[in-house]
Every structure is written in C-alpha cells, then in structure tokens.
Amino acid sequence: MDDELVQLESDARKLVDDYVVTAPYKLNPDSNHVGKIVKSLAKRKLKNGFFYCPCRMLSDDKETDAKIICPCEYHKEEIEKDGVCCCDLFVSPDYKPASTV
Numbered sequence: 739m740d741d742e743l744v745q746l747e748s749d750a751r752k753l754v755d756d757y758v759v760t761a762p763y764k765l766n767p768d769s770n771h772v773g774k775i776v777k778s779l780a781k782r783k784l785k786n787g788f789f790y791c792p793c794r795m796l797s798d799d800k801e802t803d804a805k806i807i808c809p810c811e812y813h814k815e816e817i818e819k820d821g822v823c824c825c826d827l828f829v830s831p832d833y834k835p836a837s838t839v
C-alpha cells in the first residue's frame with residue numbers, strides 16, 4: 739500500500755507538472771504547499787479511484803464528481819477571479835504570494 743501511494747504521488751506530481759507546461763497557469767511558488775496537495779491527490783486516488791480535488795467534497799454521483807477530477811472544471815474561473823484555484827495549487831502567471839510581514 740505504501741509503494742502504491744508513492745507511485746500515485748509520483749503520478750500526481752507528473753499530472754500537475756505536465757498541466758502547467760501547456761496551461762496558462764503556473765504552480766504555486768510555495769513548493770511545500772504544492773507537495774501537500776500532490777500528496778492529498780494521491781491519497782484521493784488510492785481511496786476513491788481518481789485524482790479528485792482534495793479541497794472539495796465528493797458526492798454520490800459519478801457525473802458530478804467527474805467535474806472535480808484535477809484539474810477540475812472550476813479552476814479556470816477561480817484563477818480568473820481570485821488568482822488561485824480552490825486548493826491554491828495552480829495560480830495565475832502574475833500571482834504574488836501574500837506578504838507575511
């Protein structure tokens with residue numbers, strides 16, 4: 739099971755890395771955060787069968803849930819509006835992390 743999770747984590751990492759090669763977005767510059775989301779995506783795939791968004795609830799409806807497979811149906815609108823997707827994984831090209839001062 740641990741080996742499977744490690745493999746899924748690597749698959750999830752590839753998925754998000756590949757996505758930003760062609761998408762007009764980039765990954766959150768906070769690599770710790772990206773690592774946590776990638777891990778959560780892997781856990782979701784292990785438990786639920788797909789890379790479901792770790793920041794959203796699953797329903798009992800497969801069609802509804804298909805909309806939240808990463809990269810989900812909602813991230814473009816969220817990034818356009820807020821500069822980040824719901825999980826803060828993908829961000830707009832001009833994203834600046836909030837100042838911690």
Ligand code: SF4
Pocket residue numbers: 775790791792793806807808809810811812813823824825826827828
């Ligand atoms: S909110 Fe972001 S991390 Fe979550 S599924 Fe959508 S694109 Fe992926």
